[in-house]
Amino acid sequence: MKRFSRFDLRQRYNLALLMTLAIASYLLILCLYLAIKSYANEYTSHYWQEHTGIFADSIQYSVTMGAKARSEAIANNFANDKNVLKAAIYTSQQNLLATAGKAGKTIDCNKGQQSFGQPFFIEASDYWCFYEPVYQDSPAGAFEQKLAGAQASNYLGYVELVVSKAEMTGLLQQILTVSGLIVGLILVVIYFVVRRFSGNFTEPMVEMVAVLKNVAQGIPGGRVSFTGAPDIVSMGDTFNEMLARIEINEQILAQKIEDRTFELKTALDRSEAANDYKTHIIATVSHEMKTPLHAISAYLELIHNNLPEGTDYDLSRDFHRRAMTRAGELNELIGNILLHGKLNANKVDVVPASLTLQTLINECVDKITPILERNRNSIKLLGQNVSIISDAEVVKHIINNLLSNAGKFTLAGDIKVNWWKEQSVLVLKVTDTGCGIPQQFHQKIFDSFWQVDMSMTREYGGTGLGLAITKQFVDLLDGEISVSSTVGKGSVFTVRIPSQSS
Numbered sequence: 001m002k003r004f005s006r007f008d009l010r011q012r013y014n015l016a017l018l019m020t021l022a023i024a025s026y027l028l029i030l031c032l033y034l035a036i037k038s039y040a041n042e043y044t045s046h047y048w049q050e051h052t053g054i055f056a057d058s059i060q061y062s063v064t065m066g067a068k069a070r071s072e073a074i075a076n077n078f079a080n081d082k083n084v085l086k087a088a089i090y091t092s093q094q095n096l097l098a099t100a101g102k103a104g105k106t107i108d109c110n111k112g113q114q115s116f117g118q119p120f121f122i123e124a125s126d127y128w129c130f131y132e133p134v135y136q137d138s139p140a141g142a143f144e145q146k147l148a149g150a151q152a153s154n155y156l157g158y159v160e161l162v163v164s165k166a167e168m169t170g171l172l173q174q175i176l177t178v179s180g181l182i183v184g185l186i187l188v189v190i191y192f193v194v195r196r197f198s199g200n201f202t203e204p205m206v207e208m209v210a211v212l213k214n215v216a217q218g219i220p221g222g223r224v225s226f227t228g229a230p231d232i233v234s235m236g237d238t239f240n241e242m243l244a245r246i247e248i249n250e251q252i253l254a255q256k257i258e259d260r261t262f263e264l265k266t267a268l269d270r271s272e273a274a275n276d277y278k279t280h281i282i283a284t285v286s287h288e289m290k291t292p293l294h295a296i297s298a299y300l301e302l303i304h305n306n307l308p309e310g311t312d313y314d315l316s317r318d319f320h321r322r323a324m325t326r327a328g329e330l331n332e333l334i335g336n337i338l339l340h341g342k343l344n345a346n347k348v349d350v351v352p353a354s355l356t357l358q359t360l361i362n363e364c365v366d367k368i369t370p371i372l373e374r375n376r377n378s379i380k381l382l383g384q385n386v387s388i389i390s391d392a393e394v395v396k397h398i399i400n401n402l403l404s405n406a407g408k409f410t411l412a413g414d415i416k417v418n419w420w421k422e423q424s425v426l427v428l429k430v431t432d433t434g435c436g437i438p439q440q441f442h443q444k445i446f447d448s449f450w451q452v453d454m455s456m457t458r459e460y461g462g463t464g465l466g467l468a469i470t471k472q473f474v475d476l477l478d479g480e481i482s483v484s485s486t487v488g489k490g491s492v493f494t495v496r497i498p499s500q501s502s
């Protein structure tokens with residue numbers, strides 16, 4: 001089967017056809033041979049049966065008379081035929097009266113105890129043995145005997161004629177050889193005719209495949225040229241037209257891609273320039289806002305501290321306090337915007353150092369104590385005594401943010417901070433029993449300026465930048481951050497930070 005797969009379509013077609021024709025011819029010759037053989041066998045044996053009958057008739061007189069010499073002369077006469085191997089005459093007691101045959105041929109027909117009431121013959125592969133009984137009144141049969149007084153005729157003996165099949169077999173072999181030659185010749189003629197016609201179908205295909213291979217390799221300009229039948233020529237023209245159209249479409253497509261790429265590049269350059277400009281403006285404006293804001297805060301604090309004692313100034317004191325709080329929030333927002341811009345521009349460097357987590361977290365908890373007290377939350381620190389190599393400011397920023405969010409979004413609840421090391425990775429979990437975050441926003445909360453409910457800004461404060469910055473810091477340390485939360489039950493933020501090599 002593997003060998004067959006090496007052939008191309010045309011060779012396969014020719015081979016299959018040739019094999020089919022050969023098998024069909026072989027079967028035809030076989031059937032013909034068997035039919036002829038059977039007919040020849042039948043015909044020849046019938047002929048020799050008749051001949052044996054004549055032999056039996058001719059020796060009737062000499063057997064009756066017991067004339068041995070005459071019997072032998074008759075047997076010799078029959079044995080002279082080139083096909084007869086042996087001619088023998090037996091008496092009614094099965095004694096051999098006379099025999100003649102080809103020299104050196106001893107043939108035993110193995111007739112056994114066959115009855116000789118009727119003629120019969122035994123067939124071997126190379127010869128037949130024919131037997132015919134000899135009656136006194138023979139060839140008169142039973143009818144004549146009936147007429148003569150229903151007396152059975154006298155059984156005198158029998159004759160044996162052994163006939164060779166060599167002539168018939170030779171003739172059959174000649175027939176077989178000649179018919180084989182004729183069929184072989186016809187096969188060769190058919191093969192060449194079919195080969196010529198099959199070429200008309202397969203050659204265009206082979207040519208088309210060669211051209212298509214070039215197309216697949218991106219080599220343009222390949223065409224076919226078919227000659228012969230009009231429909232084949234028309235097929236070639238259609239194929240060439242199709243190729244030409246594909247090439248034109250490819251050119252159009254390539255041009256479109258080039259134009260579009262150019263447009264996109266221009267748009268990208270413009271957008272990058274605009275983005276740089278925007279970042280620059282935001283950074284500059286934010287930076288410029290910081291100085292007057294500090295001055296405003298300082299003046300507000302000064303006025304607030306110098307307001308006279310007494311209830312008459314309570315309202316003024318309250319307004320100043322609120323104004324100071326808002327100025328503080330604005331300062332924080334500006335700080336976050338500047339930090340966000342720096343992180344976006346990759347301008348924050350990581351300075352690795354050995355950090356003891358307990359110390360770091362204590363500092364963060366101190367910082368958010370006012371928020372915890374304001375919202376009546378309790379905090380539990382459940383970490384282990386571990387240390388890692390990382391940037392202290394960055395890690396602190398991450399923890400501060402998660403803790404302040406937990407404190408902000410939990411009222412009269414519990415906050416737990418848990419940390420441990422898994423190989424060289426610090427795992428930190430901040431769990432709260434606060435308002436929780438709906439499932440569909442678990443990824444969104446890490447986007448810049450995004451809050452679950454924008455109206456919460458007023459209720460809880462915040463800018464929607466905290467988690468975006470936290471994520472940027474975690475990424476900066478090659479870490480991961482994830483959240484799991486149930487609305488109304490609370491949230492768990494998990495951070496994994498790999499220890500840096502010092």
Ligand code: ADP
Pocket residue numbers: 405406409432434435436437445450451452453456461462463464465466467468491
């Ligand atoms: P914000 O400055 O508003 O806190 P963040 O980026 O830190 O901004 O958080 C984005 C939003 O994610 C918050 O506005 C809040 O809706 C939600 N969120 C963050 N942390 C928690 C938390 N621990 N519990 C409930 N909601 C939270």
